[in-house]
Amino acid sequence: MQHLYRFSLKQLSVFVTIAETQSVSVAAQQLAMSQSAASMALSQLESGLGQRLFERQGKRLRLNHWGHWLRPRAKRILMESQHVMQGFAGQQIISGELAVGASQTIAEYFLAQIISRLDQDYPDLVISPQISNTESVVGGLLDYRLQLGMIEGHCVDSRIVQQVWCEDHLVVVAGQQHPLATKSQVNLASLSRARWVLREGGSGTREIFNGAIHGKITRLKVWREYNHVPSLIALVANGAYLSCLPWRSVEQAVQAGQLVRLTTPDLDMRRSFNFVWRKDSSQNPLRDCLIEQALALNTGSIPHPSLDLLS
Structure with missing residues (x-):
């Protein structure tokens, strides 16, 4: 019968941390x-598995094929072990750290409110947010860096579960001096002739x-792509x-007279x-727990501008 190597949680923790820091x-x-103890733990893990997990590039250690295969599995084991230890230590079940990925609009307008509510009701729960676009959030879930994602738009990956939170919509905006700013409606031909600055590929906004x-x-004449919404507004x-x-991102600029919201009846950009x-x-x-708090926050408290342009 083939001998099965029994690795330790310490060895997996050292491996994952070296993979993240490359040192x-x-x-x-x-x-x-x-x-020396960290080096020994890694050496014991590699010896027991019968495979090297890193390649040395200068002073950096980079994962090889086997290392990339092991990393998400090791992170999942460590995550599960943390839940077990918390349970047997008699800690509150709502305690510990939750790694959350959020796309920009959600992070800017909702995440702080959610964390504030959680801090009041569950002081032993620590939210570790990572702000990125939708594509990167999904990637963080797939390699076990994140435990929950909050994204704009849909994810079609079969490995991901999706639950609708709330509705939102996008709008086309122009500056006050733009030739289309005074039009009562803007047709597709005018949109195709215009120059555009947009969110980057991979963002939920761009996908919609x-x-x-x-x-x-x-x-479409796309002149620039940025992941920074204030730069696009400027x-x-x-x-x-x-x-x-997103309307939430430009509402203040529209009210201040910096931007004009164009009427584009040919585009349905609800999401x-x-x-x-x-x-x-x-x-x-x-x-x-976080999902429950976010849903409660959404009940009657998240402003939603009229969708009369889309009806």
Whole structure:
């Protein structure tokens, strides 16, 4: 019968931390252990598995094929072990750390409110937020860096579970001096002739916009792409460009007279904000707690401008 190697949680923790820092010495500092002890733990893990897990590139350690295969599985084991230890230690079930990925609009307008509510009711729960676009949030779930995602738009990956949170919509905006700013309605031909500055590919905002113009505008003049919404607003306010952004992101600029919301009856850009997590993840009371608080926040308290332009 083939001998099965029994690795330890300590060895997996050292491996994961080295993978994240690309350095044995930095990993040892983070784990409050000596560099020699960290090196020994990694060596024992590699020896027991019969495979090297890293390639050395200068002073950096980078994962090889086997290391990339092991990393998400090791993180899942460590995550599950943390839940077990908390349970047997008699701690409150709503305690510990929850790694949450949020896309920009959600992070800017809702995440702080959710964390504030959780701090009041569950002081032992620590939310570790990572702000990125939808594509990166889903990637963080798939490699076990995140336990919950809050994204704009839909995820079609079969490995991901999705739950609708609330509704939202996008609008096309122009600066006050833009030639289209005075039009009562803007047709597709005018949109196709305009110059655009947009969110980057991989963002939920760009995904919804691309879906709205698909089959309607064949060539769009995209001059710049940025992941920073204030930069897009500033460029549009200058008068030379159009952009498509969440209403929540531009509402103040429209009210202040910096931007004009264009009427675009040919584009339906309604969307939803969604919770996402790995399908193969175990039950997670911390995740469920955050979702519950977010849903409560949404009940009658999230402003939703009229969708009369789309009706």
